[in-house]
Amino acid sequence: GAVVSQHPSWVICKSGTSVKIECRSLDFQATTMFWYRQFPKQSLMLMATSNEGSKATYEQGVEKDKFLINHASLTLSTLTVTSAHPEDSSFYICSARDGGQGYEKLFFGSGTQLSVL
Amino acid sequence: GQNIDQPTEMTATEGAIVQINCTYQTSGFNGLFWYQQHAGEAPTFLSYNVLDGLEEKGRFSSFLSRSKGYSYLLLKELQMKDSASYLCAVLDSNYQLIWGAGTKLIIKP
Numbered sequence: 021g022a023v024v025s026q027h028p029s030w031v032i033c034k035s036g037t038s039v040k041i042e043c044r045s046l047d048f049q050a051t052t053m054f055w056y057r058q059f060p061k062q063s064l065m066l067m068a069t070s071n072e073g074s075k076a077t078y079e080q081g082v083e084k085d086k087f088l089i090n091h092a093s094l095t096l097s098t099l100t101v102t103s104a105h106p107e108d109s110s111f112y113i114c115s116a117r118d119g120g121q122g123y124e125k126l127f128f129g130s131g132t133q134l135s136v137l
Numbered sequence: 138g139q140n141i142d143q144p145t146e147m148t149a150t151e152g153a154i155v156q157i158n159c160t161y162q163t164s165g166f167n168g169l170f171w172y173q174q175h176a177g178e179a180p181t182f183l184s185y186n187v188l189d190g191l192e193e194k195g196r197f198s199s200f201l202s203r204s205k206g207y208s209y210l211l212l213k214e215l216q217m218k219d220s221a222s223y224l225c226a227v228l229d230s231n232y233q234l235i236w237g238a239g240t241k242l243i244i245k246p
Binding site: 063 | 178179234237239241
């Protein structure tokens with residue numbers, strides 16, 4: 021099956037620093053990528069949808085200036101958490117839709133656990 | 138508003154059968170997914186239903202009734218490794234995935 025690579029798996033940073041998370045589709049072109057956040061014992065919460073070459077669409081309540089998303093190519097999307105604070109500590113997961121397949125072909129990265137001290 | 142309901146937690150015995158239900162109210166419907174998620178890991182795809190009926194895949198089966206806004210995931214011959222959260226998600230008319238809160242399944246020996 022298709023593979024989505026997400027890095028890093030684990031990040032510990034000081035409050036006020038910025039953290040970049042990468043999401044790559046390794047063997048398919050991802051026209052659409054999704055970024056989720058998941059707090060302990062809660063379900064996935066969609067943060068934003070990014071389409072290659074255009075601005076990301078953010079969900080209500082998600083600060084686009086704080087969570088910068090770049091989808092510059094068909095295989096790479098990045099999420100940058102700017103000026104991270106302890107409340108941003110969470111599990112971040114990306115998923116990518118294989119543009120050549122139906123909507124059921126959605127593949128997830130392995131996730132990034134962010135801990136902000 | 139859009140809503141997906143599934144039980145918060147279920148407990149079952151190794152070797153037994155368990156059914157996890159999911160009901161939904163969404164703006165349009167383009168399919169329903171079941172994902173498995175172990176603690177600290179990303180979700181993994183289990184099934185996709187877009188037509189009414191039962192889809193069987195090994196020990197796991199998924200059922201859909203669009204008229205009732207209802208689905209269930211059936212797990213047979215439970216194994217300890219099946220202990221995980223099971224997420225129900227619906228693709229709405231805008232092709233946005235609406236996620237349920239997940240059902241934590243605890244398997245006891």
